Amino acid sequence: MTPNSELNTFGSVLTFAVHLEDTARTFYEGLSGRVAHPFSQDLLKELAEGNRKRRELLERTRRENVVEMILERISGLDRGEYDIELSNAPDKDDASNAKVAVELEERMRMFYTESANKTRFLPEVSRTLDKLARNSAEREARLKAL
Numbered sequence: 001m002t003p004n005s006e007l008n009t010f011g012s013v014l015t016f017a018v019h020l021e022d023t024a025r026t027f028y029e030g031l032s033g034r035v036a037h038p039f040s041q042d043l044l045k046e047l048a049e050g051n052r053k054r055r056e057l058l059e060r061t062r063r064e065n066v067v068e069m070i071l072e073r074i075s076g077l078d079r080g081e082y083d084i085e086l087s088n089a090p091d092k093d094d095a096s097n098a099k100v101a102v103e104l105e106e107r108m109r110m111f112y113t114e115s116a117n118k119t120r121f122l123p124e125v126s127r128t129l130d131k132l133a134r135n136s137a138e139r140e141a142r143l144k145a146l
Contacts, residue, residue: 102143
């Protein structure tokens with residue numbers, strides 16, 4: 001684990017979370033323009049919009065907890081465990097993209113679950129991260145059902 005890969009502050013955790021939401025939104029928006037089935041298009045657009053809203057929630061959480069973020073250190077979170085490369089994913093076939101989407105939601109769920117556990121000292125933040133973990137689990141299940 002390199003020093004740059006460890007998410008060891010509240011700010012770095014939320015910055016990485018925003019990065020994940022932006023990555024997922026871009027991925028889903030790109031896919032929604034490629035799939036032929038209207039149901040899949042609608043789901044992908046819904047997921048992308050959900051990522052936009054989740055990003056806003058994270059930004060609001062960061063603003064409202066700015067004082068606490070300075071005081072506490074976090075350990076045991078490595079961005080390499082949760083980050084996923086999606087730059088060329090929309091060029092893959094639909095079955096491959098579906099697998100990538102499931103993996104993305106799974107990694108996001110794992111990240112939010114671990115982050116919530118590591119931020120129990122900030123109850124409001126931890127609750128927000130738990131909520132995002134549950135939401136990612138729901139999204140993952142929806143994608144697996146396709």
